[in-house]
Amino acid sequence: MSKDVSPNNAVGRSSAEGSSSRQFFVVSISGSVEAAEFPEHDELYCRYFVEFGSDWQIISGVAEGMSQISKKSKCHIDDRQLCVWNLPVELTLKSTNITGWPKIVVSVYGNDSFGNDVVRGYAWSFVPLESTSTTLSMPAFVPASSSKLQEMTAWFTGRRPEFLNPAIVVHGESRELLRTSSHGHVFVKVNTLIKDLSKCGYENCYKQAQSYSLASIVSEMEKFSVS
Amino acid sequence: MAEVHVLGQIQGARHFERNSLFCRWELRTGVGWKVVTGLTEGQTQSDTPSCGNSCVWAHPIDLHLHTKGLQDWPKLLFEVHQVDKYGRSVLAGYGFCNIPSTPGLHNLVIPTWRPRGSPRDRFRQFFLGGSTQLSEPELVCSSEDRYQLSTESTGTVLVQLALVTTLLLLLGALSAGQNATEVDDEIVTNATAAYYEDESALNETLLETSTAADNEEVATTAANASTA
Numbered sequence: 426m427s428k429d430v431s432p433n434n435a436v437g438r439s440s441a442e443g444s445s446s447r448q449f450f451v452v453s454i455s456g457s458v459e460a461a462e463f464p465e466h467d468e469l470y471c472r473y474f475v476e477f478g479s480d481w482q483i484i485s486g487v488a489e490g491m492s493q494i495s496k497k498s499k500c501h502i503d504d505r506q507l508c509v510w511n512l513p514v515e516l517t518l519k520s521t522n523i524t525g526w527p528k529i530v531v532s533v534y535g536n537d538s539f540g541n542d543v544v545r546g547y548a549w550s551f552v553p554l555e556s557t558s559t560t561l562s563m564p565a566f567v568p569a570s571s572s573k574l575q576e577m578t579a580w581f582t583g584r585r586p587e588f589l590n591p592a593i594v595v596h597g598e599s600r601e602l603l604r605t606s607s608h609g610h611v612f613v614k615v616n617t618l619i620k621d622l623s624k625c626g627y628e629n630c631y632k633q634a635q636s637y638s639l640a641s642i643v644s645e646m647e648k649f650s651v652s
Numbered sequence: 653m654a655e656v657h658v659l660g661q662i663q664g665a666r667h668f669e670r671n672s673l674f675c676r677w678e679l680r681t682g683v684g685w686k687v688v689t690g691l692t693e694g695q696t697q698s699d700t701p702s703c704g705n706s707c708v709w710a711h712p713i714d715l716h717l718h719t720k721g722l723q724d725w726p727k728l729l730f731e732v733h734q735v736d737k738y739g740r741s742v743l744a745g746y747g748f749c750n751i752p753s754t755p756g757l758h759n760l761v762i763p764t765w766r767p768r769g770s771p772r773d774r775f776r777q778f779f780l781g782g783s784t785q786l787s788e789p790e791l792v793c794s795s796e797d798r799y800q801l802s803t804e805s806t807g808t809v810l811v812q813l814a815l816v817t818t819l820l821l822l823l824g825a826l827s828a829g830q831n832a833t834e835v836d837d838e839i840v841t842n843a844t845a846a847y848y849e850d851e852s853a854l855n856e857t858l859l860e861t862s863t864a865a866d867n868e869e870v871a872t873t874a875a876n877a878s879t880a
Contacts, residue, residue: 464703523657523816524689524716549710551659554814555756564664564708595710599696603675604735607708608701622816627657629755629816640768 450622451614452485452527453517456615458492459560460507462534463609466545469508469535470494471611475552476592486516493544507612514615523627527552531596531611532591533565541583545640547594558616566605588650655688655861656750658715660758660813665732666706668744668807672735673707674698675809679715679751680793698735707761708811711811711863726751727735727793732764736781745806748793752815760811765803788830 458473465526474489492510518527530549546565553559570576570585588594609630624628665673678693696709718728729748733741745764752758768774769784777783791798 431800439719469846524714526657526659526714528712549661549712551814552659553757554659554816564706566697566708569700584868589758594710595712597694597714600697600711603697605697606702607699607701607709626818627816628755628812628818630756 432583434620448522448621448625449519450625450627451517451620452552452570453618453620454514454529455618456484456514456613456617458490458510458512458514458531459612459614460495460509460511461546461565461609461611462505463508463533463535463545463565464506465608466535467493467508468496469533469545471510471512471531472538472591473512473514473529473613474591475519475527475529476549477518477527478520478522480522481518481525481527482522484519488516489555490514495599516612521625526551526554527614528595529561530591530594530611531563531565533609533611537580537583537585539581539583542599543583543585546608546611547588547591548578549594552615553617554619556617556619557565560613561613562608563611565609565611566607569604569606571604593650610622654719655818656715656717656719656751657816658690658713658717659816660713660814662709662711662713662730663810663812664699664706664708664710665807665809668732669733670709670734670736671705671742672700672737673744674730674733674735674741675709675711676733677711678729679726680729681717681726683819684720686718686722688716688718698752703756713811725753727810729789729793730762730764731789732807732809740781742781743785745809746789746792747809749811752813755815755817758812758813760813760867762809762811764806765810766806768802768804 432492447469454475458471461469461471463469469480470492472489477488490512492512495508497506497508514529518528528551530547532547533545534542535545544567546567548563548565550563554563568588570579570586574587587589619629660868662675662677663822665675674696676689676693676695679687681687681692690713692715694711696711699709701707727748729746732744734744736742743766743768747762747764749760749762752760767784769777773784785794786788791801
């Protein structure tokens, strides 16, 4: 993770202020990893975790989970072909810094034809930056073998290429070394609630209908005054 | 003095000839912008979709930018390359987009193009592969004349960005309407002088970022600041 600069230094607040007067904002994530759509694979389970930066702390909830194994519907009129998990995600975080905003990472696993547990896809998305209720549709990709021989060996032995730490999918470094293939999508429904973001001085959505008077701007600025 | 946080991902690309693609991306910032944290360039993974025609990169963008004014808004440049099964890469398209200027979620669809060579080059490329590239990639995002360049259109790059900003409200950039009659000039002056450490920075910033509607108000404030 690149080094984080807290907003206290950046917006001119006095650095002599103690941590008790630092303004936190709170992000509450509640939702579920609903389902996955993988046309070529069946009997899938998933693990999810929420990755966040070093300035963030968990207030309540758990940052990871593992689902049940789900098989697609046998109903012939249901052509969605989803593996449904409905795995709940409940987490509340607080921070002073937007950098390191939480991201949900989902890894999908299944059994291959020999019965080995192999990875079927990794997918990730940022938790929405506004208080909103939405379904994130994340396309999933899986690392590809580096040569034909390795691909055949992996198919026989069931040891497919996978990430030692799935958190690597949310980092941008050294991604050029990776070759992947993509097979499906993961659907995660997230309800986000963000508290006190405007008190920390951040604007996360553009309220076109409001008119801001200079007096209200002045009162906002007084919160940032250098003492 | 505003901060912009850009968080999102380069999702993928579609409508290209071949589906095995990767992308090199770069952030170009102008004068007065500073990158506080975050990577400003990189290369995505090379993805081959097994079904459908859009490849998946899911490359994270997590930037914290700091600016003194509103001009020279940063741009993202993209260079999409296609990969064949032997690992050779060929240029598939150039594209660029501006980072959005309003806070919120933005889904950007960036069309790309690539230069067409002469008929002799195209004949050669048909048999041997390869592609014509720009000798100066800066041409993609600059305002110079391009009339001598002949290009063909290729696919689109999909980017999803969420923006969070600080103090763009103060700079007057996001206001929908301001009631000058409610303002006490002295309060504004004292508050702004207290915020900025020296008056020269105050004058510079206020004058830099004034819009046509705000010119009068800003001039009054600046005049009061210089006399205070």
